[in-house]
Amino acid sequence: MNEDRSLYPEHDENGKPIIDLESHKFLKLWQGPQHPGITGNMSLELTVSGDEIVESKTHVGYLHRGFEKLLERRLFVQCMPTSIRLCVAEPDPNEYIVSTAVEELGGIEIPDNAKWLRMLSLEMARLQVLLRGVPGQAGTFALGLGYQWGNYLRDLILDSFEELTGGRVYHMYIIPGGVRGNLPEGFKGRMLEKLKLIDEFVVKIDKLIFQNVVFESRAKGLGHIPKEWVDKYGVYGPAARASGVMRDVRKTNPYLNYDQLDFEPHVTTEGDVYARSVVRYNDLQMTVDMIRQILDKMPDGGDIRAQTPNVLHWKIPKGETYVKCESSRGEYGMYFVTDGSDKPRRAHLKGPSYTHANALLDKLLINANIADTAAIMVSLATCPPEIER
């Protein structure tokens, strides 16, 4: 980590590496889109010298569907099924931000019970992401065992989602006005059983991953993000918290009933891949605890949806807003403009991956080993569909 790498390649006066592909000292290496070591369908154009990356460029657009354009020709309620597909791994924050933007501009106040149910589904979504993401970090170093266990538990959480929302991956649970169902019978009990399994899992992956000398040696010092970069490059969520900056929308701008929960996001200062996975690991435990609190505090039934105007021709007066929530990757926001018609004028998704995967990743990958690209990407939790939308 500490060797002097400044000699090779040489840099010009602007600090750009001088790369002459004809010299055969450098090799252009495409990582993706068809590549097992990439987080989704995107690609990195790497220029490598030996195993070392001297230049990196992120290419996206392989998943571009033109969401923002499509939303402009959908009714407000029709935005829901479309917009939840913005991020596949964790669709619930999409549901939340679009619904909330519509409610805010349309002047709808949702019932308290629906707020708790929304929180439950958001936290369950975070849990299922982290169950994959925390051991997935070790998976990028080919320690797939924790990933296998985590995925099994994730499937259990998806089963709960199926019971609660009727969907396995795309839940379509939060819609403008409220949610689409109360807790099914016996849901709490089953959920608590599953949380117990996750508690065991948390101990197991601690032993397997965080008490693992090889993982530690590879992850420590890798992909270091200094504190100053957090604002400069737009680092959010767990990645920012690993660099010693508190970034958690749930804490800083509490929404729904998050102010009624007792939680303290983990903050550490190392700023490397190891620190980010530790922060995620703590998030995982915190999420389990928060789901317990939510199940404990939420009312037994009640109204699930406020009456909205007829959704088939719901017109919302002209206005604009920016609604955000905390996804497992960080601040996740929706800039929403209405123009008095029954369709949005503009919907712009702002996901943390946009900043993480573009300028920041290009910067972090320089002088990294090819073998570490996947680890750095996973530690930033880049999710291509939210970059290109």
Next chain:
Amino acid sequence: MQKGINNLIEKFGASDLVERRSGLSFITVDQTKAVAAITHLKDIDGYTVLSFITAADWIEDGKMQLTYMLNNPAEVAEIAIRVMLERKKEAGESMETIHHLWPNAKKWQQELKEMYGVDFPTSPGVNDSFILEGWDDMPPNRRDFDTKQYAEDTFFPRGGRVTHDPATYMREQLDPKDPQYYTKKKKKDINS
């Protein structure tokens, strides 16, 4: 009123303030003063995070709105700077770049160039393709681009589908001889 807004109004002549909720304001700044205002907000008022840059196309008003969302983490406050550009018929609106303030601004500017046709001269790599590849139509996010028409022309959906409007269909069934006798069109014909 949240921090920095007074400055914006006094020093930069900002207008159309909308306070959406506590900690989120929208305000319009003139195009020529926008970058100075943003720099001021960043350096003096603590709006150190650029959340995003995006555009909204007001084709009826002949305006292209750019929105710069700035975040002040210390004060938990956000200001959205609206910049209203004169909309051109064939894309090519131009705006100053802010990539020197935030390195990742260049990606949004690149995206805006590609998806809206708003140019940011001197922004690095602004002309490179970012999301689209081999695109040769008008920037797709502009309001006058009809995505459905384009999709139908280009990707030819599976045929063989028909649908019926219940009202028309019922009238045809209930009044098979002359279900359209009352329609306006025919009467107009008679009138003329």
Next chain:
Amino acid sequence: MEEKKDKFLAPENEVRQVSAPDGSIIEVDPLKDYFSQEKPEPYKVGSGPVENFLNWARAESLWVLGFGTGCGSIEIPPLVTPRFDMYRFGVQMRATPRQSNVFIISGYLAIKTLKRAIRAYEQMPSPKYIVALGSCTINGGMYYDSYNTINRLDQYLPVDAYIAGCMPRPEALLAGFAELKKLIKAGKGHKANEYVENLEWYKTNQKKIIKDWNMPDYNW
């Protein structure tokens, strides 16, 4: 006639002159040098008990290309992990197209991805199979009105089996693999030959939407 420069051609693929170590100048045309331009031939489909055995072997050993082209790829990890474990059915993931023979088109294909998918498909050794997931591959699905996603996969690549759903659950995928196995065992898994035989038609369709066609017509 002045040769018009292809505006979509990537700079590294342009014809250029390179000086060899001995000082002579050589012209390099990467498109010609890196790819085989030969028109592919359909392979012979055998018959008899040997072919039956081979079909059985092909069916019981499906190697899936690890290329998540769309949302549906989120359901692939559950398939290789404890809950569903598709390894026990002889379905395995491979990282490179050369070693795969099943291509799961997991949902919508953006044009940019379609280009890569075509290349990946053509690089797979025959006989190869395509399983298409979800509405998007059948008739456009959610994105029927999007300017950047295709509507009908069968226009561009030959599809062996479609699985309905948005997205299909892992169980549906397993059922899809079971169906594919049935097809292969019945000797019906030779869509790759159809592709080669109708190459002209497929290529015309592909080129219609891939505007920057800066690769050979067929590469393997």
Next chain:
Amino acid sequence: MNIKKLLTPFTAWGNVTKDPVTIKDPLNERPGADRYRGFHRNDVEACVGCGSCEDICENEAIDLMPAKDTKDGDSGLRPMIDYGRCCWCALCVDVCTTNSLTLSNEYTWISTDPEDFRYIPGIDKKEWDNNNDKGWKKPEPNYEFYPLKRIQPSHLSPEDRSDSFIEMMHGYSKDQAMQEADRCVECGICTATCPAHMGIPEYIKAIRNDDLEEGLRILYDTNPLPEICGRICTHKCETVCTIGHKGDPLSIRWLKRYIADQNPSERYKKILETENLVSKGKKVAIIGAGPSGLSAAHYLVQMGYEVKIFEKLAAAGGMMRYGIPSYRLPYDQIDKDIDYILSLGVDIQYNINVGNGEGEISLETLGNDYDAVFSGTGLHLGRSTGIPGSDNKHVYASPDLLRWIVEGKEFEVPENVVVIGGGNVAMDITRSMARLQMKKYGKVGVITTALEGEDKMPADREEIDEGREEGCIINPGWAPKSVEIDSNGVPTGLNVVKCHSLFDSEGRFNPQTDEDNKEFWPGTMIIESIGQGMDISYLDGKYKDQLEFGPRGRVQTDEYYQTGLPWLFMGGDIIKGPDVITGIATGHKAAVGIDRMLNPEF
């Protein structure tokens, strides 16, 4: 090197003792959850083919395909789902107006043919049709995509209205109208059911867009009497309104009235672009200025004919003016509609009866003088029950009494009245008498009876409820037996017996009464209001042979209401109905028929 961290990972091998958690038979072992959003199911009997599912589908995955016979309130269309489009969001289920569309928990469908993935749930049989208890259904109460509760316009309280003939219903305010209009799902089933096929969803949409001039234009496309219909229409549309399957149907009538009320009559001509009508020079005579006659006149004059109406009474409007009390339909509103029609250039002659008698104009004359004649003479004669005592002179027919009230004719209002009949006219006379009694005596003494039971009474529910609020006793389910008459020849009351069924098993009218359960209702005036009869004696003479007569003495016509005499068209209550909107519809269509006859090139 940290030895502990080198050895701890090996603890993971402890897991090798545990059995795999893999699902053994994933294809059969894992049905979708109880709420799972799998493949579509449709209860085709409950479905009415309203097409809300098609409207809300953001993927254009749903088509409406003909599947059943069309009938009132059911378009006969059923949704066909394209699984090349569907995203299983189940918004179609949530929006379904009849709750007939649901999703099953079945989720496996594999095919080699991409054309397979289209089907009509419920019609094309699928294996998941039968697991009815599993899968996505619309969530529990208080989850609606459109408000189910009707917005009630304000109205006079029973105390304020019980002694007055001032209009009791106030129209909608703008907010109320917008809110009520918002509930519409624009299915258009009402359009087909409405006899006049009014463009109901369109004008409701105009209300939502606050474009009332456009609304008025849509109204006048099919209905030239919107103020009148906006108040007293029998609103068949509301009975089939698809919102009514789950909640209150839309107040289509009040919305129509809202449009008409908000447009000032002086702007009508400008809005409707009827300032310069050109005449084609052909003449049409219309007998009777009732709804059908006025409607025919309106459309004919718009088409460029010279129209003359012959009216028996002193004012135009027919039963609308003389049959409906003014607390429901004020005269100024009748005048507003009629004046507009007359202002288009329609000539009208009052106080002239068409017939063969003295001082009357004969049909023959009209037939000779005019290119075509439209007759909408309506039902003016009261029917009698024929029970003993019903021929007494204090036993009245409701049309006469109602007409007297309008004309201001003096008649004695007794303290106790018994009304026989359960229709809307019976309610009108009941409530009118109640108001007169209230004025005279300060109390109400009306008993109304009907053969039908409470739930089967033909009158509108709100009429019955309002009547009761005003103090009338409405006591259905009794059959009149005889009128008790005292020695002075004045009735003392009505003998009734309980009636428990009206129709026999074959559906024929055959009231079954319970003779032991009888009552006597006192009343010195008995009013019979059990339907009206027509007077078509003007047809007598040389034309009678050329006309065909159907059941109940009605003249047979073709679909344009052309009779056996090519120049004679008939419409209104004497042909169809009886109600105002049917009259308007027949008048409109007859006008089209006349136009086709006189100008065949159209």
Next chain:
Amino acid sequence: MDYSITKFLWSLLGLFIILNWGMLMSSTMRRVGARLAGRIGVPMYQPWIDLAKLMALKTWLSHGVMYYIGPVFRLVGGVGMFLFMPIIFGSEIWSNYSFSGDLILLLYFQSFGMLGMAMGASDSSSPHASIGISRGLAQFAAVEVPMTLAVIAIAIQHQTFSFNSIMEAQQGGVLNWTIFTNPLASIAGMLAMLGAMSHSPFNLVKAPNEIPIGPPTEYHSSFLSVLRTNSAIIHVVEAALFMNLFFGGADTWLMYIVKTFFVYFISVFVGMVFPRMKVEDSVRWFLKWPTAVGIIAVLVAAYWK
């Protein structure tokens, strides 16, 4: 029948048995790994089906002569190792072509396959293959050091370069095994074995996370089946090598199977719970700990004798 022909036939039979055992072992290990993860895992017969399937695929790609020869070299490396190592101790017919200096030849054959792969991979024009093989060669060179040191230590200890003699010296009880008589050399050798088996943490050569599959990226159909055949053979043979050196060899087929399984399992046992190391780290590691132990082992052995 001529002795040399019968000998050849017996060796061929031995190769056949070892090939099948290798495939069975690989599916068994995959099942063990799957069980650890909570899965069921591949069917036992999966490697055979895969092999048949690969044979049945169409080959239609060429990258030049070396591309064809690469897998053959690789196979020769595996078969060579097999041929010059006795299978069953004390059995004439299962002794293969072992001779008094076979240990030296074997070390050579170990690298032979890797070099063949290098030639083929570098000709396959995939950058991933080139990167993979350069990593492979670097790591292999590092693994060779402790490995050779361990072999030298044992050779000094037993004063021989012949397998038969080394195995003979270990007969007569568990305590005579090298692992007990010369623990330092055994540790160096076993650590080197972890590298030679290319299991995690030392499998960056074929790391699919960065370089899909690594050297064989471009290999498909029958080429790949040759490579797979080789890997089945080489896993058993490598295990047999260490079995012969440190675990007293095998005097029956049953013992052979049990011991190779056990030796191979060691690498799986480590590999399942550790992530892979970067190639420079693993080179550094091999040149640090195992080499140090190996040098001490050599010194101790030299001193002792």
